[in-house]
Amino acid sequence: MQPFGYVEPRTSDEALRLAREHPDARFLAGGTTLVDLMKSGVMQPTLLIDVNRLPGLDAIGLTEDALAIGALARMSDVASHPGVREQAPGLSESLLVAASGQLRNMASIGGNLLQRTRCVYFRDRHFPCNKRVPGTGCSAIGGENRNLAVLGTSEHCIANYPGDFAVMLAALDGVVHLDGPSGARSVVAAGFHYLPGGTPEIETVVGAGEIVTGVTLPTGPLSRWSHYLKVRDRSSYEYASVSVAVAAEFAGDGTILDARLALGGLAAVPWRVTPAAALLAGRRPDDARTLARLVEAALDGARPQTGNAYKLPQARAAIGRALRTLADRHAEVRT
Numbered sequence: 001m002q003p004f005g006y007v008e009p010r011t012s013d014e015a016l017r018l019a020r021e022h023p024d025a026r027f028l029a030g031g032t033t034l035v036d037l038m039k040s041g042v043m044q045p046t047l048l049i050d051v052n053r054l055p056g057l058d059a060i061g062l063t064e065d066a067l068a069i070g071a072l073a074r075m076s077d078v079a080s081h082p083g084v085r086e087q088a089p090g091l092s093e094s095l096l097v098a099a100s101g102q103l104r105n106m107a108s109i110g111g112n113l114l115q116r117t118r119c120v121y122f123r124d125r126h127f128p129c130n131k132r133v134p135g136t137g138c139s140a141i142g143g144e145n146r147n148l149a150v151l152g153t154s155e156h157c158i159a160n161y162p163g164d165f166a167v168m169l170a171a172l173d174g175v176v177h178l179d180g181p182s183g184a185r186s187v188v189a190a191g192f193h194y195l196p197g198g199t200p201e202i203e204t205v206v207g208a209g210e211i212v213t214g215v216t217l218p219t220g221p222l223s224r225w226s227h228y229l230k231v232r233d234r235s236s237y238e239y240a241s242v243s244v245a246v247a248a249e250f251a252g253d254g255t256i257l258d259a260r261l262a263l264g265g266l267a268a269v270p271w272r273v274t275p276a277a278a279l280l281a282g283r284r285p286d287d288a289r290t291l292a293r294l295v296e297a298a299l300d301g302a303r304p305q306t307g308n309a310y311k312l313p314q315a316r317a318a319i320g321r322a323l324r325t326l327a328d329r330h331a332e333v334r335t
């Protein structure tokens with residue numbers, strides 16, 4: 001591991017000043033992604049700015065119409081928070097199916113959003129990888145790509161975003177808040193991650209010296225009827241091959257009034273299916289023709305590789321199952 005410095009600022013101003021003065025520095029939260037990547041030499045910051053002592057960034061708060069989660073809140077604390085479980089059960093589900101209990105106790109929400117791809121070629125410095133070293137090529141195209149992206153890929157990169165929480169956050173119209181050299185700003189969660197295009201090394205909107213301070217999401221019928229379904233090779237401690245984040249507002253007779261859908265495991269970004277609201281509004285969740293149209297819109301433009309075409313039928317089945325689960329839960333409460 002390359003030698004590095006370590007500082008532990010006590011205020012956000014100090015943390016931002018340190019980041020400004022040290023362009024190669026990285027913020028350290030739980031360290032469950034960063035330290036791994038430093039050990040393998042994939043990330044080589046010269047300075048770690050430990051943000052764990054910054055005041056107020058671990059709060060989880062509920063107002064009448066919104067949920068606010070600080071960037072330093074731990075995954076397990078968010079998952080078990082009564083307000084989150086009641087107002088956005090899908091968000092809690094997305095955290096509980098991620099990683100392991102120990103990791104969730106360490107890992108922060110900010111770090112979770114910023115976790116890096118699990119593509120084996122990105123994580124192994126012996127192989128060319130445009131994301132790790134721009135211009136060297138993509139070993140995954142034609143290589144081991146079983147768990148990589150089928151949507152939004154480019155000729156330069158087919159890595160996928162592996163996280164769960166960000167997928168549910170994107171479906172729930174979440175917003176990510178940042179602070180940095182040019183002041184505070186907010187971006188919609190569905191636009192926080194970038195598609196690879198010709199610059200796969202640029203993964204998110206986070207600019208030099210910027211810190212993620214937290215996320216917010218509106219609460220209401222949509223968030224209260226939310227569900228996260230994760231499909232994976234084994235039932236714990238495994239990343240998604242496909243995941244589905246769904247939220248729907250139902251009429252008294254079970255018809256859908258409004259809906260949101262996002263997919264995980266399939267692209268470099270949480271894949272928000274924008275036509276979902278228009279396709280599902282006024283329909284019943286068990287309507288076969290509606291489901292077929294939804295699946296077609298969701299997977300439009302998919303470009304599977306040699307090893308990951310299985311994700312398409314898996315995604316088709318998962319979308320239907322997630323919707324049915326949500327509708328069944330709603331029907332149970334109605335009767």
Ligand SMILES: Cc1cc2nc3c(=O)[nH]c(=O)nc-3n(C[C@H](O)[C@H](O)[C@H](O)COP(=O)(O)OP(=O)(O)OC[C@H]3O[C@@H](n4cnc5c(N)ncnc54)[C@H](O)[C@@H]3O)c2cc1C
Binds near residue numbers: 032099110112115
């Ligand atoms: C074995 C294993 C299995 C896993 N399985 C899953 C899974 O199934 N689903 C899933 O979603 N995740 C999974 N993860 C990923 C895990 O959730 C992330 O490692 C974790 O959430 C990262 O949070 P952290 O606080 O440890 O981040 P860190 O490792 O501290 O930081 C990660 C990155 O974010 C940056 N950063 C951290 N906080 C901030 C901030 N506030 N502002 C700006 N930059 C910041 C760091 O500089 C670094 O680049 C798994 C991880 C492991 C090791």
